[in-house]
Amino acid sequence: MPIVSIRNLTKEFNNIIAVKDLSFTVNKGDVYGFLGQNGAGKSTTIRMLLTLIQPTSGDIEVFGLQLSRHRKEILKNIGAVIEKPDTYKYLSAYENLKLFAKLSGIKPSHQKLMDQLEMIGLAERANDKVKTFSQGMKQRLGIGIALVHNPQLIVLDEPTNGLDPQGIADIRNLILYLSRELHKTLIVSSHLLNEIEQIATRVLIIDRGRKIIEENANTLFDPAQTIVQIKTANDKQTMALLQDTIWSSYLCKENSTEVVLRMNKKNIPQFIHFLATRDIEIESVQPRNNLEDYFLQVTAGKQHVHTFKN
Amino acid sequence: MFTLLRIEIYKIFSKPRTYLAFAAITALILIVQLGLKVDGNEYAAFVLADLSNTLQIDGKIINGYFVCYVVLQLLLVHVPLLIALIAADMISGEANMGTLRLLVTKPVSRSGLLIAKFLASAVYTIILLIWIAVLALFVSMYIFGTDDMFLLKNNYAVQIEKADIFWRYAGAFFFATLAMLTVAALGFFLSQFADNSIGPIVATMSIIIVFTILSTMSIPIFNIIKPYLFTTHMVAWKEFFDVKLNADNETIAGSLQRGDKIIKSAAILVLHIVLFVGASIWVFKKKDVLS
Amino acid sequence: MKKYCSILLTLFTFHVSSFTSKAQDINQLVEQVKSKLNVVNDYIAEGKMKTDIAFIKAPVGKIRIYFKKPDKFKLKRETGISILPKGGVTMNIGSLMTTNDFTIIPAGDMLVNGIKTKVVKLLPLNENSDIILTTLYIDEANRLVKKATTTTKENGTYDIEMTYGKFSQYGLPDKLIFSFNTKNYKMPKGVTLEFEDNATPEEKANMKNKKGKVEITYSNYIINKGIDDAVFKN
Numbered sequence: 001m002p003i004v005s006i007r008n009l010t011k012e013f014n015n016i017i018a019v020k021d022l023s024f025t026v027n028k029g030d031v032y033g034f035l036g037q038n039g040a041g042k043s044t045t046i047r048m049l050l051t052l053i054q055p056t057s058g059d060i061e062v063f064g065l066q067l068s069r070h071r072k073e074i075l076k077n078i079g080a081v082i083e084k085p086d087t088y089k090y091l092s093a094y095e096n097l098k099l100f101a102k103l104s105g106i107k108p109s110h111q112k113l114m115d116q117l118e119m120i121g122l123a124e125r126a127n128d129k130v131k132t133f134s135q136g137m138k139q140r141l142g143i144g145i146a147l148v149h150n151p152q153l154i155v156l157d158e159p160t161n162g163l164d165p166q167g168i169a170d171i172r173n174l175i176l177y178l179s180r181e182l183h184k185t186l187i188v189s190s191h192l193l194n195e196i197e198q199i200a201t202r203v204l205i206i207d208r209g210r211k212i213i214e215e216n217a218n219t220l221f222d223p224a225q226t227i228v229q230i231k232t233a234n235d236k237q238t239m240a241l242l243q244d245t246i247w248s249s250y251l252c253k254e255n256s257t258e259v260v261l262r263m264n265k266k267n268i269p270q271f272i273h274f275l276a277t278r279d280i281e282i283e284s285v286q287p288r289n290n291l292e293d294y295f296l297q298v299t300a301g302k303q304h305v306h307t308f309k310n
Numbered sequence: 311m312f313t314l315l316r317i318e319i320y321k322i323f324s325k326p327r328t329y330l331a332f333a334a335i336t337a338l339i340l341i342v343q344l345g346l347k348v349d350g351n352e353y354a355a356f357v358l359a360d361l362s363n364t365l366q367i368d369g370k371i372i373n374g375y376f377v378c379y380v381v382l383q384l385l386l387v388h389v390p391l392l393i394a395l396i397a398a399d400m401i402s403g404e405a406n407m408g409t410l411r412l413l414v415t416k417p418v419s420r421s422g423l424l425i426a427k428f429l430a431s432a433v434y435t436i437i438l439l440i441w442i443a444v445l446a447l448f449v450s451m452y453i454f455g456t457d458d459m460f461l462l463k464n465n466y467a468v469q470i471e472k473a474d475i476f477w478r479y480a481g482a483f484f485f486a487t488l489a490m491l492t493v494a495a496l497g498f499f500l501s502q503f504a505d506n507s508i509g510p511i512v513a514t515m516s517i518i519i520v521f522t523i524l525s526t527m528s529i530p531i532f533n534i535i536k537p538y539l540f541t542t543h544m545v546a547w548k549e550f551f552d553v554k555l556n557a558d559n560e561t562i563a564g565s566l567q568r569g570d571k572i573i574k575s576a577a578i579l580v581l582h583i584v585l586f587v588g589a590s591i592w593v594f595k596k597k598d599v600l601s
Numbered sequence: 602m603k604k605y606c607s608i609l610l611t612l613f614t615f616h617v618s619s620f621t622s623k624a625q626d627i628n629q630l631v632e633q634v635k636s637k638l639n640v641v642n643d644y645i646a647e648g649k650m651k652t653d654i655a656f657i658k659a660p661v662g663k664i665r666i667y668f669k670k671p672d673k674f675k676l677k678r679e680t681g682i683s684i685l686p687k688g689g690v691t692m693n694i695g696s697l698m699t700t701n702d703f704t705i706i707p708a709g710d711m712l713v714n715g716i717k718t719k720v721v722k723l724l725p726l727n728e729n730s731d732i733i734l735t736t737l738y739i740d741e742a743n744r745l746v747k748k749a750t751t752t753t754k755e756n757g758t759y760d761i762e763m764t765y766g767k768f769s770q771y772g773l774p775d776k777l778i779f780s781f782n783t784k785n786y787k788m789p790k791g792v793t794l795e796f797e798d799n800a801t802p803e804e805k806a807n808m809k810n811k812k813g814k815v816e817i818t819y820s821n822y823i824i825n826k827g828i829d830d831a832v833f834k835n
Binding site for chain 2: 657660683684
């Protein structure tokens with residue numbers, strides 16, 4: 001059953017099109033990766049889903065209900081962190097959590113609130129004012145607030161923005177925990193592919209407000225489709241050597257001076273061994289998946305939808 | 311709705327700036343009281359200088375009721391700043407902090423949220439005025455005692471009997487509440503249009519200052535627009551302190567010289583409040599929250 | 602209040618002269634009035650005071666007046682503020698008769714409120730006195746002062762009119778009207794902080810009525826029962 005179903009969603013701001021004719025579906029249990037450059041329209045779409053922005057046209061259905069008609073019922077079951085995890089700085093973590101729980105229509109016990117703070121690692125700082133918190137702690141509190149009313153759908157807009165590597169890892173683990181252990185449905189937006197790659201079960205890429213692709217992550221991140229770019233001391237010589245070998249069928253671009261192959265990830269060591277035994281001096285090996293290749297092209301401002309294969 | 315209101319009130323009274331207003335009021339009133347306690351007789355002599363040429367006025371001119379009137383006259387011009395500080399921050403402050411978007415994604419209606427926010431700023435306004443009443447009226451009554459009030463108007467002086475004063479203060483504070491709620495409603499309305507609270511606070515004060523100047527200048531061209539400025543009606547609380555005369559030129563206890571004016575001004579202020587709050591809700595319901 | 606008393610003291614410090622028989626009659630009349638008043642050593646009077654000044658809106662207030670010979674006088678409003686004309690008013694005719702430093706000139710007869718009165722002019726002998734001239738209208742039959750008009754250097758001219766009733770035997774009035782001239786009243790807006798001009802032109806015109814009045818209606822006198830001097834202190 002689709003949790004979110006968006007059809008032909010368009011938003012214009014003063015004749016500037018932020019989102020154009022966007023349609024996609026999020027199913028129960030998905031960790032839905034929402035990828036796009038900064039300014040691609042991710043936040044606008046998420047804000048329309050959360051009723052912060054009114055769509056110019058199009059339909060949004062959540063939990064099988066029309067958002068425009070059943071706003072309250074729908075929002076009761078959504079938790080969200082939008083861009084920055086802003087909370088009331090002059091209140092404590094505990095007070096913020098309690099306040100937003102009440103706004104979500106629930107009155108959790110003290111113990112429940114403390115358990116929630118424990119889960120996001122803020123139990124010890126429960127009574128400290130948020131203004132004393134680090135960015136990572138604020139982010140965790142933001143997620144705590146998003147979860148406090150036990151929503152079915154969790155929307156995280158750029159949840160790792162501004163975090164240090166440890167903070168990013170914490171958030172990633174939390175998302176996986178929510179998905180795998182608590183069976184929540186999540187929509188996670190990011191402009192960083194590798195982040196999405198590590199968590200998403202399904203991916204949507206948008207650019208300039210338009211959908212580029214919506215696909216299952218295991219298809220997009222298929223190891224059998226890994227692209228390997230190899231730098232050697234003499235690429236021309238290497239290309240010549242590869243001709244008429246078994247590896248020539250893996251070449252992406254024949255008659256090229258660049259050595260780029262598409263192969264299963266597990267075959268890479270074998271290929272390197274082949275080159276080494278032929279006295280080819282290898283400078284670098286850069287495997288990247290299909291999606292990354294494509295994403296880089298899009299984010300470089302070049303749209304080559306037709307060249308994308310999966 | 312009640313939960314929302316409680317949350318909004320809780321937020322207002324968790325902010326340090328809220329108490330700044332109370333501290334400022336307290337300091338101002340205490341300064342006036344101290345000044346009048348120390349030099350009250352000189353002040354009375356100065357104010358009554360003109361009358362003293364022909365009349366001898368005996369009694370406690372500087373009493374609690376009179377002091378409260380002086381405090382209100384001086385203070386009610388400045389209280390709008392303290393009201394704007396909170397009311398003009400109600401939405402813009404949340405936009406600035408980034409909590410507005412979180413608030414709007416909660417399962418509460420936007421109009422409900424706005425009404426709760428306005429009511430919370432109204433509660434703050436009322437509490438502030440109660441505090442002013444406690445300090446300016448009750449503390450003054452305690453420090454200076456009570457007596458008849460002798461007030462100077464532009465064209466005449468009024469003496470109101472001691473027993474006929476308290477209800478007038480009740481009325482005056484009620485009216486002042488309406489006046490300050492109008493300021494709150496204006497600040498609240500302007501609060502929609504900015505992502506930081508400085509803009510709406512300054513805008514609210516600017517409007518009030520400009521309108522007040524127009525209201526107080528006796529220049530014929532401004533006299534035409536005066537009735538249309540809400541600031542003109544904000545000072546009608548003073549009308550509670552004027553009495554009617556009977557045929558024998560005696561004051562009639564419990565009477566108001568211009569009761570009609572009070573009612574008219576109150577109605578105009580209520581209309582402003584309804585308009586500002588109504589417009590706020592209308593704008594906010596259609597607003598795209600981009601902060 | 603002390604101020605009026607002291608002025609009155611000078612006002613009615615009169616001198617008994619005797620160069621005409623008419624003057625002698627008048628002196629006699631004044632003496633009779635004086636001896637009538639002399640019976641009263643002290644009194645406490647209760648009554649109502651109304652201040653009727655065009656530019657002052659004042660309520661009628663209950664007052665209490667204390668008098669003790671020769672010149673102690675105190676007017677207390679039971680509650681509140683009292684507004685009285687400055688310099689020269691006293692509501693006590695008793696003080697009239699306590700001193701002798703005046704020249705008395707007879708000035709014929711006149712009707713006051715339908716009652717025939719002897720007109721007596723008093724000229725102070727003391728040059729420093731604020732009072733230039735006082736005219737008394739004395740009801741000869743009852744030996745009562747019905748009206749007094751006083752012209753002063755500093756405070757203009759004022760009239761006192763008295764109506765007698767129950768206490769006429771002591772020369773104490775039931776009602777006293779004190780009329781005086783007032784200056785125009787206009788307060789700068791910076792002092793009043795009232796920026797709106799509420800008064801209608803008609804009301805403003807009324808307020809320019811320059812005659813002020815203070816009316817006292819006495820309801821009771823307690824005579825010669827003794828008064829503690831502390832009452833006269835502020």
